[in-house]
Amino acid sequence: MTNPQQAQTPTHKPRPWIDLLVSIVIPSVILMKLSGDEFLGNTWALVIGLAFPLGWGMFELVRYRKYNFIAVLGVISVGLTGGIGLMELDARWLAIKEAAVPAVIGLAVLLSTRTRYPLVRTLLYNPSVLNVDKIHASLEAKGCVAEFEARLLNASYFFAATFLFSSIMNYVLAKWIVVSPSGTQAFNEELGRMTLVSYPMIAIPSMVMMIAIFWYLWRTISRLTGYRLEDVMAAHLVHEHEASKPSDRASGSK
Template structure:
């Protein structure tokens, strides 16, 4: 389990989480919903201004931390794609495809790396910041459980894949249901803002529920397999 010892990046502070929420959701939603009519910014300028906030924040986050952050990069790419589709005035179907494609692609990558050292469960959960890796490693070696433990990690990874599949489906359905107006109109921008606002409760909550279940499945499996309660290997 030596490859489990890769350190994760620093966890986001409450201030960073608040800025992330403001720049990526709250401010763009307000602009798209309230200020893209002809009396204010207009549909095109309003869309550009709204998309500028997550792009600028994502770029600042990347450069200020002096390292590439996958989530920030993904956010910037997603926003640029949204802007490009809107400026070319493509209809809502293509926005739905874009919304589904990003989590879908991530899910495929996670699936194909499940049996490699880049396994998502290993990188996110079996990290020295969360788990006493040396203790868990010693227990597994002592009880000769390397093969069953590897199978448990892979099974848990499949639940992670399921969360991305669910996100892709929900993204597609949400976009199809909400985006009805022609692209490039104030009505379309308002619908885009509504879709962004609804994405958290409609998509994030079910996806997080699956991820939490995945964590429980892994920890419960460790307890059943080793006879050692998972509290003994989780860092306090």
């Protein structure tokens, strides 16, 4: 039977532009432009600027019940940034924190390979994206389970490497950009600049590497099973794809 609470939970749909606006653009503008005494001041600019990504992260966690390790760590990360600024700790702690968060995730990815539930399965090879039961049945029938598991382990190592890259780049950016004492207008402005710069310099390359890892995993599945992507898409994605076809035809006939 379906849990009524689960049935009432809204389906989470990616909203990259809203995520970018709330988590990157708005906080950066507030920190860089409104930290002066004639506007919000150092403290309030930091509080209000970081309230956007922190509030958005909490909203996503509560509304969609996505209490996964990475999402929770992201919320903690924003909270630590605010704590460093409000408590006026040495700016070097910001660089350490920026490097530590992705390093912890990368370490968790590596440690998870020694468990029954490696994180790469949760994030890249999971029933919300692929029909894993159908894939596994085909792998068993063709005697390719061991080879696939070896490739999945490789994908985990590649996945951990993306977080190592993020950790190093986060530290370099923080040390390079944020050089003023915390609790000052200059610190807020530099923090906003770092947040803005981190997207093209860290987030986009990391996203490209993630796509490459998924492609590596998918090519392995395709080679070992002979399936096309549409053959093993998750059921809800297939339904959405089929539902979009009439509207596509209708729009093409106009």
